[in-house]
Amino acid sequence: MNHAIKALLLGLCCALPVLVSAADEDPDQAAAHTRHALMELMGWNMKTVVAMSTGKQEFSVEAAVIQGERLAQLGAMIGDAFARDTSAAEVKTAALPAVWQDSEDFAAKSQALIDNATAYAEAAAGGAGPARKAFIQLGGSCKGCHENYKAE
């Protein structure tokens, strides 16, 4: 057997128990887990944007454009990641029931993030000055959603 395929199959065998146990996870717990992971990634990418916008890290056009594009991609996952209504479930979460009660507005807030992250990536291509202005809008779209849909 081809060496690479052999290595791949070996790797899959080891991963299988993990994948199977993930499938066994309670669906509400799994949904909370997934959206938590998405938001953690959102925070991870935003950290660099904040550091570059506040002068803690040297501004780089390349890094700023990448972060903006990644945040737009992550933003596009919010709808699916929050699709399952867990408001009546016993899960540890900071998501307020309003996420599913005002789902249209929640979707609009997700779209605002996608738009502002895309605008940030475009502005960042023009340098630190335009990027800083776009950063304010971008940060506002995280805050704008958290204010209404995330518990303290």
Ligand code: HEC
């Ligand atoms: C459309 C709404 C929405 C937008 C936009 C949004 N968030 Fe969130 N965020 C939430 C909700 C709801 C939670 C709580 C999730 C939970 O506990 O299930 C959350 C949680 C978090 C958390 C805590 C991790 C966790 O799940 O406990 C971080 C960090 C975070 N968001 C970062 C960000 C950043 C950074 C941005 C902007 C780049 C952003 N979010 C944009 C709704 C949003």
